[in-house]
Amino acid sequence: MPKPKFRKRQTRNKPVWQTGIAKERIRILFIEAEARFDERPDLSDRYVEIARKIGMKYNVSIPLLFRRRFCKKCKKYLRAGKNSKVRLNSKEKCVNVFCLECGTVMRIGYSKK
Numbered sequence: 001m002p003k004p005k006f007r008k009r010q011t012r013n014k015p016v017w018q019t020g021i022a023k024e025r026i027r028i029l030f031i032e033a034e035a036r037f038d039e040r041p042d043l044s045d046r047y048v049e050i051a052r053k054i055g056m057k058y059n060v061s062i063p064l065l066f067r068r069r070f071c072k073k074c075k076k077y078l079r080a081g082k083n084s085k086v087r088l089n090s091k092e093k094c095v096n097v098f099c100l101e102c103g104t105v106m107r108i109g110y111s112k113k
């Protein structure tokens, strides 16, 4: 008796045209969040939330440039000097980003090359 043929398991990856649109939407949302931050900071937070959800749904990672613009804990949009402060820590060789909304410190490492 021949073995039953199993259908090839569907890949989880979304088609390229969908991930392409997802990336574009994330980019637009972060640009909008930056532009609206002065008048409506609550909208900026909402845009970050939507961008993160799009990223999760389409398995798209948020670009590094944008990932540092929101708090990893409270997910609020951060702007240096407004609701976050950025300090260099030469001892630990990292950039400390303090979220003034919830008090989290995000450490971004750097090293001389």
Ligand SMILES: [Zn+2]
Pocket (backbone or CB within 6 Å): 071, 072, 073, 074, 075, 076, 099, 100, 101, 102, 103, 104
């Ligand atoms: Zn925070």
